[in-house]
Amino acid sequence: MSVIVEFTLSTEDFVFGSTLATVEDMTIELEAIVPTADSIVPYFWTTGEDFKSFERHVLSDPNIKSITQLDRIDETALYRAEWIEDVNSPLNGLAETEAVVLEAMSTKEDWYFRARFLNHDLLGQFYNFCTENDISIHVERVYTLTEASRAGQIFELTPEQREAIVLAVQYGYFKVPRKTTLSEIADELGISQQAASKRVRRGADKVLRGALLTPSERL
Structure with missing residues (x-):
């Protein structure tokens, strides 16, 4: 049975997230993560005004390989980013365990994730990945889709x-x-x-x- 987990982690423990969260007046929301042969490629929405400064800031991080703006609607833009291969990120752990990221967004101090795993074993593998790579996550809730429906949360709103x-x-x-x-x-x-x-x-x-x-x- 699939299981949904809500967790947070400090931006300091999230290399990619830390880079984005330091940009003032920009809100970030992860759209998807795509595993490739060499790395993990995240797609994310950014809402703000000064996109040029945002892109320069992100590229100044030595862990970031590239950033590409794919689409833009008014003050919101869709980006794709890549980072160096030897950086261990929670996104790598999510990709390795075939988790589906339902929501992921930044706050001033941390990142909030809601992800769906095919079963509890894969969730356990993800937790072990974080532990082995010194990534500290705080699990807020763990529940099944049936429990979500009974609680009126079937729409998966953040x-x-x-x-x-x-x-x-x-x-x-x-x-x-x-x-x-x-x-x-x-x-x-x-x-x-x-x-x-x-x-x-x-x-x-x-x-x-x-x-x-x-x-x-x-x-």
């Missing part, structure tokens, strides 16, 4: 997305006409309007897909 969606519903953002704005929701959450928009849109997309589409249609 805590931040759920908070934004709840506020949007309570304040009448989805009413016609609207009773509030993204700016007001952002002020309530203490984040930028762009970040609030991203949380509301992604959260709403997850809820609608989970409620209306069959598993095969969600692919």
